[in-house]
Amino acid sequence: MVAATDIQARIAAARLLPVVVLERADDAVPLAKALLKGGLTVAEVTFRTPAAAEAIARMRKDVPDMLVGAGTVLTQEQLADAGAAGAQFIVTPGFNPAIVEAAQSAGLPIIPGVNNPTGVEQAMVYGLETVKFFPAEPTGGIPFIKALTGPYPGMRFVPTGGISPANLAFYLTVPAVLACGGSWMVDAKLIRDGNFEEISRLTEDAVALARKG
Numbered sequence: 001m002v003a004a005t006d007i008q009a010r011i012a013a014a015r016l017l018p019v020v021v022l023e024r025a026d027d028a029v030p031l032a033k034a035l036l037k038g039g040l041t042v043a044e045v046t047f048r049t050p051a052a053a054e055a056i057a058r059m060r061k062d063v064p065d066m067l068v069g070a071g072t073v074l075t076q077e078q079l080a081d082a083g084a085a086g087a088q089f090i091v092t093p094g095f096n097p098a099i100v101e102a103a104q105s106a107g108l109p110i111i112p113g114v115n116n117p118t119g120v121e122q123a124m125v126y127g128l129e130t131v132k133f134f135p136a137e138p139t140g141g142i143p144f145i146k147a148l149t150g151p152y153p154g155m156r157f158v159p160t161g162g163i164s165p166a167n168l169a170f171y172l173t174v175p176a177v178l179a180c181g182g183s184w185m186v187d188a189k190l191i192r193d194g195n196f197e198e199i200s201r202l203t204e205d206a207v208a209l210a211r212k213g
């Protein structure tokens with residue numbers, strides 16, 4: 001089990017958290033290897049598809065250098081499946097206290113989504129130091145995050161939703177931004193087509209951009 005502070009450090013070092021949707025568990029290992037080749041050692045596999053748990057298990061088994069999180073965890077059942085599959089951290093789009101409590105009881109670091117002061121304060125009640133800021137662009141983007149850092153200087157954010165090569169480096173200049181979540185380098189069509197070379201190339205570009213932030 002990896003401690004919450006270590007997870008935070010790994011994500012902070014990567015600066016970029018790819019949000020992955022896998023239709024087929026068979027794509028999990030090639031995808032993880034493509035991300036590694038491009039320079040990323042962390043991934044969030046979302047429970048948007050039934051293949052998620054099996055995909056996480058395969059990545060954990062065959063690509064041990066990858067830190068694998070479970071995303072879009074909405075139910076206790078998904079949380080249990082994620083834990084059983086070996087997910088090393090949990091991400092949720094919103095703040096569900098029951099899921100936060102269950103993850104913490106299971107010793108699973110969790111990064112819940114918030115997009116307002118109420119959410120940040122809820123996260124603080126649970127001792128959390130990092131939240132996802134979702135959906136980042138529609139909710140107010142960089143100015144909104146900067147406004148939140150006034151009353152909550154200790155909170156770190158992982159903006160996700162609408163992050164692209166055009167704005168990644170800007171987000172990463174904000175000190176409160178730990179890393180950005182994004183999906184453009186793991187586009188569903190590229191995965192479907194088995195175009196892992198392009199995924200590596202886009203990842204490499206994204207990592208280079210992130211270094212500028």
Ligand SMILES: O=C(O)C(=O)C[C@H](O)[C@H](O)COP(=O)(O)O
Binds near residue numbers: 019046071135161183
């Ligand atoms: O389901 C979740 O938990 C999410 O994080 C929602 C989206 O997958 C991300 O917001 C990625 O958004 P884009 O980078 O704009 O494609």
